[in-house]
Amino acid sequence: MTATSQPRRLRADAARNRKLLLDAAAAAFAEQGTEVSIAEIAQRAGIGKGTVFRHFPAKENLIAAIIRARLDELSEAGAALLDAADPTAALTEFMRLGAELQARDHSVCQAAIGLIHDDAEAQAAADRLTRTAEALTERAQRHGGIRDDVTGQDIILLLRGAYQAAAPLAHAAPELWRRYLAVVIDGLRPAAAQPLPGPVPGRSPTVRP
Amino acid sequence: MTATSQPRRLRADAARNRKLLLDAAAAAFAEQGTEVSIAEIAQRAGIGKGTVFRHFPAKENLIAAIIRARLDELSEAGAALLDAADPTAALTEFMRLGAELQARDHSVCQAAIGLIHDDAEAQAAADRLTRTAEALTERAQRHGGIRDDVTGQDIILLLRGAYQAAAPLAHAAPELWRRYLAVVIDGLRPAAAQPLPGPVPGRSPTVRP
DNA sequence: ACCTGAACACCGTTCAAGT
DNA sequence: ACCTGAACACCGTTCAAGT
Numbered sequence: 001m002t003a004t005s006q007p008r009r010l011r012a013d014a015a016r017n018r019k020l021l022l023d024a025a026a027a028a029f030a031e032q033g034t035e036v037s038i039a040e041i042a043q044r045a046g047i048g049k050g051t052v053f054r055h056f057p058a059k060e061n062l063i064a065a066i067i068r069a070r071l072d073e074l075s076e077a078g079a080a081l082l083d084a085a086d087p088t089a090a091l092t093e094f095m096r097l098g099a100e101l102q103a104r105d106h107s108v109c110q111a112a113i114g115l116i117h118d119d120a121e122a123q124a125a126a127d128r129l130t131r132t133a134e135a136l137t138e139r140a141q142r143h144g145g146i147r148d149d150v151t152g153q154d155i156i157l158l159l160r161g162a163y164q165a166a167a168p169l170a171h172a173a174p175e176l177w178r179r180y181l182a183v184v185i186d187g188l189r190p191a192a193a194q195p196l197p198g199p200v201p202g203r204s205p206t207v208r209p
Numbered sequence: 210m211t212a213t214s215q216p217r218r219l220r221a222d223a224a225r226n227r228k229l230l231l232d233a234a235a236a237a238f239a240e241q242g243t244e245v246s247i248a249e250i251a252q253r254a255g256i257g258k259g260t261v262f263r264h265f266p267a268k269e270n271l272i273a274a275i276i277r278a279r280l281d282e283l284s285e286a287g288a289a290l291l292d293a294a295d296p297t298a299a300l301t302e303f304m305r306l307g308a309e310l311q312a313r314d315h316s317v318c319q320a321a322i323g324l325i326h327d328d329a330e331a332q333a334a335a336d337r338l339t340r341t342a343e344a345l346t347e348r349a350q351r352h353g354g355i356r357d358d359v360t361g362q363d364i365i366l367l368l369r370g371a372y373q374a375a376a377p378l379a380h381a382a383p384e385l386w387r388r389y390l391a392v393v394i395d396g397l398r399p400a401a402a403q404p405l406p407g408p409v410p411g412r413s414p415t416v417r418p
Numbered sequence: 419a420c421c422t423g424a425a426c427a428c429c430g431t432t433c434a435a436g437t
Numbered sequence: 438a439c440c441t442g443a444a445c446a447c448c449g450t451t452c453a454a455g456t
Binding site: 013 | 439442
Binding site: 049050053057 | 430433
């Protein structure tokens with residue numbers, strides 16, 4: 001039932017190589033985008049090309065492993081915000097942190113869009129993050145700071161969307177995401193709320209008790 | 210000064226092949242995503258692989274050519290909305306059309322993010338679209354339906370962002386973008402407006418007369 | 419002027435041989 | 438158990454030969 005899938009303990013050299021690989025990959029992706037070759041990553045990590053594929057069955061899973069680490073980081077930051085004094089400020093701070101995290105790993109996060117679904121580890125991390133967001137959202141709603149018809153899943157997707165809205169100009173205006181996140185947050189205030197169209201994602205369409 | 214770059218008239222067979230190529234590419238991208246091989250596209254178009262590269266110097270430019278057509282479509286739809294009776298409804302309708310267009314060409318529009326900057330034709334089409342959006346935005350602002358501190362450029366980026374927010378669940382919930390577009394539009398109402406952080410993109414930071 | 423497909427370079431992935 | 442690099446398959450791009 002404990003479904004953390006890292007199967008067994010790694011041999012010492014394997015654990016060391018895995019860390020070298022992940023660090024080199026993160027650095028290379030940050031510098032040159034996700035199209036850097038595996039050969040270059042392996043060289044920078046000081047390991048053989050084949051070793052990369054022993055640790056990750058495909059390049060996609062290497063990228064997903066980096067995403068997973070970032071998702072977990074944000075989950076922890078979100079959990080820490082759960083006992084902040086102002087629940088509404090805590091939620092907007094969580095969204096700001098999420099966007100900032102995407103700015104730090106721009107190309108990896110851009111590549112992540114379709115990728116998370118294909119990687120069980122990353123998917124699990126995304127689910128944990130959604131649960132944290134759900135808790136922060138419900139708390140802000142009870143406090144009356146956020147409209148009642150949005151979910152934690154919505155918050156995650158909207159903070160991604162706000163960052164991605166600014167992405168085309170990220171080079172010229174690296175802080176532009178703050179502007180669009182502010183618009184989205186304005187749209188989340190109860191005062192602004194008009195009824196939302198369509199079903200709520202991830203929730204059964206039948207009315208809950 | 211007339212800077213439309215399609216240099217000269219194409220020979221009849223070249224014009225025909227170009228059209229076959231663009232149609233086959235759009236269909237192939239829609240079905241299989243932008244990673245379909247040029248070989249397959251060429252085969253579907255009934256032309257040789259080399260001919261693809263005679264028309265477009267790189268695969269990126271083939272994708273950009275399709276984007277350009279979509280951008281022009283939206284520009285025209287936006288221009289037609291300029292004399293709608295309700296300026297605010299016209300702007301929200303424009304945003305809805307823009308999101309719908311992305312849904313129709315999902316994978317091509319996803320790939321377009323960084324691509325437009327590298328392709329002069331696509332860049333010009335994006336600039337035309339921004340000007341149309343600017344006109345629609347100013348009209349809605351004079352009508353009092355939209356906050357005064359956003360620009361046409363903001364509107365374009367925000368409608369992209371709303372669509373992309375929903376993109377991770379596009380398969381399971383293809384209409385979800387309507388939900389996030391509604392949140393963004395709620396954030397654009399004058400009543401919701403809180404001051405936006407940072408400089409306005411594309412506008413000189415010095416105060417205008 | 420334009421078309422074509424063989425040839426090239428590059429990159430992700432596999433695997434037999436090593437320790 | 439894990440590492441390695443040579444070998445393989447595939448794909449974007451080029452180009453000499455054709456019309």
